[in-house]
Amino acid sequence: MGAIVPTELKLLMAAVIIGLIQIVWAAVAGSGGERSLPWLMGPRDEPKPVGVVAARLDRALGNFLQTFPLFAAALLACDFAGKFGASTLYGAALYVIGRALFVPLYAAGIPVVRTLVWAGSMVGIIMVIVAFFQ
Known part of the structure; x- marks a missing residue:
């Protein structure tokens, strides 16, 4: 039987x-x-323009790549330190839900709600960090 x-x-x-x-x-x-198939399969030395939605998705990905390592490090530190509890559970859920909602909101160009969702995901990371120090 596997571990829980x-x-x-x-x-x-x-x-x-x-x-x-x-x-x-x-x-x-x-x-x-x-951005033809040969260009996509090549070294992409010469930049080619993308559409508005593609550019938004690229920026959203860049934002995820900035926040995910912080989330993962904080959560794993709490795991190693035996600090899992309500704060880590709700913080992790807030981060994941926020990140899942952020991308389509960004792609659709929805301004204020997107920023509030992003802020919520950041609060999730902070909740996990705070739990580590308690």
Whole structure:
């Protein structure tokens, strides 16, 4: 029988899946137009323009790549220190839900709500960090 995996670690894996989806979504959105298949398969030495949505998806991916290592490090530190509890559970859930909602909101160009969702995901990371020090 396998060990019981804490919900926080399941949420960490959900965040990994969100990251993979963002990578594929940004890549697919960035193809076409001036970005022909030979260019996509080559070294991409000469930049080619992308559409508005593709550019948004690329920026959203960049933002995920900035925040995910912080989330993962904080959550794993709490796991190693035996600090999992309500704060880590709700913080991790807030981060994952926020990241899942952020991408389509950003792609759609929805301004204020997108920023509030992003802020919520940051609060999730802070909740996990605070739990580590308690």
